[in-house]
Amino acid sequence: MVFNSIAFLVFFILFFTLYWSVLNKNLKVQNLFLLAACYVFYAWVDWRFLFLLIANSTVNYFLGIYISKDADEKRRKILFYIGLIFGIGILLYFKYFNFFVSSVAGVFSILHINLNIHTIKILLPLGISFYTFRTLSYIIDIYQGKTKPVTDWVVFFSYVAFFPCVVSGPIDRANLLVPQLEKKRVFTYESGVDGIRQILWGLFKKIVIADTCAIISDQIFDHYQTLPGSTLFIGAFFFCVDLYADFSGYSDIAIGVARLLGFNVTRNFNYPYFAQNIPDYWRRWHISLTSWVTDYVFTPLSISLRDYAKWGTILAIILNMVIVGVWHGPNWTFVLYGFISGLYFIPLILMGTMNKRKKLDQNKLLPSFAVFKGILGTFLLTMLTDVIFRTRNVTEAFHFYARLFSGSIISRPVMHDNFYLCVVPFVTFMFAIEWVGKSEDVPIRFSKKVSPVVRYAIYFILFYSSIAFMTKSANSFIYFQF
16 A cells, blocks of 8 residues: 555544544553554565564564663663564564575675575565664663653554554654554644645656656666666666655655654655755755664764774764665665765765855745856765666676766667657755755745745645646655565
């Protein structure tokens, strides 16, 4: 069940009606109904994955309680490591076991040694990377005394399986979502309108921008061997836009759905393509993941490597970004993607400007030349790096780059049709709306200075273009595979 499907629309309307009109008088009953809906939503894809989600919740629920109340430090540490091994172990098995086996076999084959080991067929449970990181942060925070254990099992299980976020995030911490589950929620007109507004914006980005950009980029990446560099550049551009519109569109819908249910969840994107350098980009892109890895990986690493000054910071950043890359999937392309992303930090670290935040021209319609130069340079660097993210293996990535940067990059692009000409105005429209509304969490949350005529004209364009571009079968979101 995906957000952009008729099935989800029917599911959510029925759930929303009962959630607010019938079950809102009793918090425990409402939470139990929410948990049931979370499991129905998750099991819709494959009911077998549901047992792993419940097992993960059960183990971490009891571990959290016992870690907190046990006075013996040795037992607390043992329980803590059990939680880490359980969470990381499940993730490694389901997501990385075959990658590890094939990589080891590949290394030995180079030495002409046949290990005669084979991969096994393992289905990747939906959203396992997201809910595993959610429970890992819970256990770590309890062990470090940063949060208290949840004793209400319905609340904890709902936190882990919260259906707007369980499949592709955001990765909320317990300190944010649990308190909202423990108190009575009240539906307000303002939150309802704001939620619908954010859902509309997310659907527009997914259906109109991402799905149409994917048609173009897929054609180009699938036939890159026969196309000139100029066309590959166009393909890289459309994939970069597709990746952003698809994932941020999902996040917008998830946040909007949560708002309709009375919850505020983590903001996952802050206009990353308006970043003026790479550190700023990663502070704006997939915020819940980068902040998670920063808190639980980079910070401990940088402390342990502080004796090495800037070089310790560089090593911590590179390891941090490699983990961000590997988190996306079992492929050497993601390892390389993370490693190269980490290298981009080195000049800024050496100059001591990594943490320097560059502000956008909030009150100007057009950016200054310095701001525009920073945005364009960062976007191009990101776009070219995303080629590694998109290609199927490292060899293909290098072949793509070799053809991209050949003399044919200045030739006339080869396109099978003029479909991309229909997409460009919508892409331009999306970025224009985001630039004008960049001071808001949702760019179409217009200020009172914008006339009602303009506001509703934009809402009309968003709604009817989404209807017009919608296909009979809803396209899945890119991050479902992660």
